[in-house]
Amino acid sequence: xxxxxxxxxxxxxxxxxxxxxxxxxxxxxxxxxxxxxxxxxxxxxxxxxxxxxxxxxxxxxxxxxxxxxxxxxxxxxxxxxxxxxxxxxxxxxxxxxxxxxxxxxxxxxxxxxxxxxxxxxxxxxxxxxxxxxxxxxxxxxxxxxxxxxxxxxxxxxxxxxxxxxxxxxxxxxxxxxxxxxxxxxxxxxxxx
Numbered sequence: 001x002x003x004x005x006x007x008x009x010x011x012x013x014x015x016x017x018x019x020x021x022x023x024x025x026x027x028x029x030x031x032x033x034x035x036x037x038x039x040x041x042x043x044x045x046x047x048x049x050x051x052x053x054x055x056x057x058x059x060x061x062x063x064x065x066x067x068x069x070x071x072x073x074x075x076x077x078x079x080x081x082x083x084x085x086x087x088x089x090x091x092x093x094x095x096x097x098x099x100x101x102x103x104x105x106x107x108x109x110x111x112x113x114x115x116x117x118x119x120x121x122x123x124x125x126x127x128x129x130x131x132x133x134x135x136x137x138x139x140x141x142x143x144x145x146x147x148x149x150x151x152x153x154x155x156x157x158x159x160x161x162x163x164x165x166x167x168x169x170x171x172x173x174x175x176x177x178x179x180x181x182x183x184x185x186x187x188x189x190x191x192x
Contacts, residue, residue: 019078019089020044022054026069032106034058034067038075038088054079054086061091063098070102 022040029036038054041047054077058067069075069091077091093099121129121137123145138147144156151157 019080021076021078022052023074023076023094024051024054026056026071026073026075027053028071029056029069029102031068031102031104036069038077038091040077040079040086052086054088055082055084056088056091060088061099061101062093062096063101066101066105067099068102068104069099073100075099 020043022038022043024039024041027037027039035055035057038056039051040054041051043052056069056077060077061067061069074094075091076094076096078089079086080089081087091099117128118125119127119129119132121132122134123140124132139150140147141149141154141157142151143154146154149155
């Protein structure tokens, strides 16, 4: 293993020996997409008059954990010319040190929990059933919390739904929006 826990094969080390070396800073890096560009200010130790852009992918960064670069971070790298331009092969910090990386993480990598998240086992907040310390509890209805039935057969939920579907002028018959539409379309058809 190389310094920082980043293993390189002998092939990679041999391939890298013949490549030009550059140094500069990170121009920009998209942590969500995992790529960006380096601004090369010197090539093989000689300063450049105009900085050159070099593509960098997160897989080429020498560091542990989540690989990224922060804007303006000093870097050293080996690079090659590809069909799309200059492309980095291995990127390190100054003197071969691991890259520092960005403090930013993609939103999907951040663990977010809503305040409404509750354990399905015990009903407690702040954890899920797979993390619950209690033994498996009897299953409960999600609507009324009764252990005698599940939500599909809940009398409380059925009563609530029935009250929603009763309209004040319907004289106790349940109606649905679809039923009203069908009645209106049949009435319009019979008028023609």
